[in-house]
Amino acid sequence: MPTQTTGRTLLSLVLGLLFASMAAMGSCPGDFHVLLGQLQKQAHAMQDPSSLLDPYMRIQGLDFPQLREHCTERPGAFPSEGALRGLGRRGFLRTLDATLGLVLRRLAAVQQQLPEAGRLGRPPAARPRAQDLEMLKMARLNILGLRNNIFCMSRLLGSSWDVAEPTQAAPGTSPPPTPDPGAFQRKLEGCRFLRGYHRVLSSAGQVFGEWGKSPSQGHRHRPPRALPEDASRARPSRRGRRLVPRGQLPR
């Protein structure tokens, strides 16, 4: 009798875990290629600066050609494409998720500051447009959606989200302490940060594209390789390809 009870308990535990796992995957696509296609399209759409950087610059009053020239990615802020390629699939997903988490936090901080900016007595022309604010909200939702798909892909690849795996130590996750340079410099820094964000998504799109070409679609791990920053120079073709978006958006 005790044996039966123990068996039932174990069975219910297993079934419960299974059900919980299935429930967690409830809205995830079950097909690798479908999910990968979604990730590629998300990365492709979100790499467009008009989805986040441009409204940010308009909101922050940085939308001037001279400032645009200065709004370049700070080297080392985000992992390079070569570094992303060098990661295993799970490591790549984890790194991308961490990067997106960082962007979300910065975005939340910006959104918190905006009401203050609106109360500063700016002239109406300098006030952030509602459309730009809406775009910031949409960008946040899109980032959350991408993280959701990263989670789904991670589950599909059979990895546990909690298992510790080395990620690319993106310097952006712990920016070097710098003296507070003032509000303008902070805005410019945010601009550079978002420039790097869009670049990372472009690189992520390339990496996802490689996944689609890979014969193995299952859980395949490449040994993590810590590529130097300029490792991608050794692959001129890939770098060149990155400059030209792979998938043209439909007309």
Place this chain on the structure above:
Amino acid sequence: MSVLQTWLVQALFIFLITGSIGVLLDPCGRINPESPVVQLGSNFTAVCVLKERCMDYFHVNANFIVWKMGHFTIPKEQYTIINRTAASVTLTDVTSLNIQLTCNILTFGQIEQNVYGITLISGLPPEKPKNLNCIVNEGKKMMCYWDPGRETYLETNFTLKSEWATEKFADCKTKRDTPTSCTVDYSPVYFVNMEVWVEAANALGKVTSDHINFDPVDKVKPNTPRNLSVSNSEELSSILKLTWINSNIKNVIRLKYDIQYRTKGASTWSQIPPEDTASTRSSFTVQDLKPFTEYVFRIRCMKEDGKGFWSDWSEEASGITYEDRPSNTPSFWYKIDPSHSHGHRSVQLMWKTLPPFEANGKILGYEVTLTRWKSRLQNYTVNDTKLTVNLTNDRYIVTLTARNAVGRSDASVLTIPACDFQGYLAESKCYLITVTPVYADGPGSPVSIKAYLKQAPPSKGPTVRTKKVGKNEAVLEWDQLPVDVQNGFIRNYTIFYRTNIGNETAVNVDSSHTEYTLSSLTSDTLYMVRMAAYTDEGGKDGPEFTFTTPKFAQGEIEAIVVPVCLAFLLTTLLGVLFCFNKRDLIKKHIWPNVPDPSKSHIAQWSPHTPPRHNFNPKDQMYSDGNFTDVSVVEIEANDKKSFPEDLKSLELFKKEKVSTEGHSSGIGGSSCMSSSRPSISSSDENESAQNTSSTVQYSTVVHSGYRHQVPSVQVFSRSESTQPLLDSEERPEDLQLVDNVDGGDGILPRQQYFKQNCSQQETSPDISHFERSNQVSSVNEEDFVRLKQQISGIPQSCGSGQMKMFQEVSAADAFGPDTEGQGERFKTAGMEAVLDEGMPKSYLPQTVRQGGYMPQ
């Protein structure tokens, strides 16, 4: 102070009033439950509990309770007295949606006093919402809709729930006026699957719909393509080019389109084939349109893979195709003014304007050309639809073309007859009379009819011929008579046909036919047929035609011959197979072997065993020393003696020989015919030759052991008749030479040649002799010596004494110190001899060891 007093008085007053009202409003009892909601069709029980105070005051208890629904008193049978203060009532099968239920008491025996009342609400629990679907109008938030199911009669709340794998969105609660749809308050995120479901709840329960899982991009309804415009092409009058501006969704998804068009004023739309518009684009060229025609277009779009919804139709846009040259000629006629002067006449030409679908553009003018007989042209360009010209009395040909910006129409031709044209009509000629009405705005549609002034019989009859001739029928065909020979309207045809001896038969055929089938004909019969055509005035026969019906119908011969041939072939095949299987039996009964023993004799040993006969792998085995002896026995047939029994023995021997490995049967069958080869032949053909002619010799070469015995001796036996000897037999020295060569090579180290010649016609003086190789063992030497002695005692003629000799040799060899295999072989041979004891003995070529004979 006074104010304070006033306030206190007021407060006391209010307190007293409130207290008295409270006493007055305090009910004498309560109904439980107070706010019931029950399901339609179910039972409901309410309990009324009286308060002690009222019971004492009115001197009542629970027995005095009366239940009422509205003004209707519920029968006592539905009551239940629970105790002194409480009584319940049960309502069965509640069907009313709203019931006022009151608890009353009868005070003083008859006065009904209301104690408490409740409102009973009834309804249904919600059904599971069905057909849940969502739509994402581009640029707007997602709206989901569903089928709520049956009416519940209760307030039912629908809540739309949605979530990602990692996020849960806020519930979307329906509004009272739109309970079957809900628009979420967040923007849809494309390419992220989400799960959506609906929860319906009312007082009677809660139920959840099936969950749907989708990518919002697959639920998109794009915005309508805008700024649709239409332009034509000067190069092609049958096309129109549409251009439009796509919505921004094209940056996210690929689109396909649905384009419809119609001519202006038409009600039905035509559709561009969907496969032509199955990809994202912003323009499209519509082809195969009519020139100079106004078309109206509209367009809509949706996701390329068909998931999602069509956008609304765009606003209609219209365009006109470019002009093309007129596709038809104008209707054209003339009118001659009767009051013409001498030598000239006034002719008015008139025509109709082309309808738009034939004008293919704006008609800029007409060109009229007048041509008199073999004279130059007169051209006129007219904008009107009529032209008056002065013509001579000659005959004219007038042409008319319509012209637009692109080109001219084909010419419409009209002949104006000469003025002195006399209407002479000939008899028996067919005329086509055409009448064209002429209205004020031009001529109408002409009507024509054929007519004869007077009919006559045809001048020629139709020529009939056969189209197909069958066993009992024939299909006849003919051509319509030319108009020139008809001389009238052909009313009917008559077909006459007859045989040589039969009566003529006539068949009438309608004039519209050109073919007729004669049936019920006799096969293999000559028929003569002719045909006549008739007008109203008589008929005319055509030439006679003959044909013969075939004896057999088509395929009839094949139907007989083919099965017969197949049956014959099958029988032949079966016969051949039977003969092949039973060939031995047949041969035995029909074609027995009849040798001519009188011509047989024991022949001589032939030492000439050519090395090439060692091609057999078994023979190769002997070259390494195992090959011991080769004996050649030549047996000559004796003409004077006949031994029919020998045939059977010979046959038996042959079979054994064939079944024994290493036998070289069939080779060297012509050895007796060739001087360069020893006599080694036992082929069937040799036997056959022996059976059919006594002059053919046969012989046998035995290379290996008999019945798995290791051969130590090869025997060459030959039975020959009166044929001349071989060269080797005629010149023994040649054989000796070969023998020496073989011995010198050592290939056959222990080879012995036993040569015996019993032929009476042998030219050699030696009747028999032995030749031994140098490697013969001592034991074998003794055997040979003894055998030689025995054979030396044999009479010249190989007669019955041979049997004795065979037996003796067998006995001697059976105890010879030979190999085990040899002993075994001898044992087998001995058994054969025992088995054959009952059979007639005969002289047979045998495999013997060291020159001996094994009797059978």
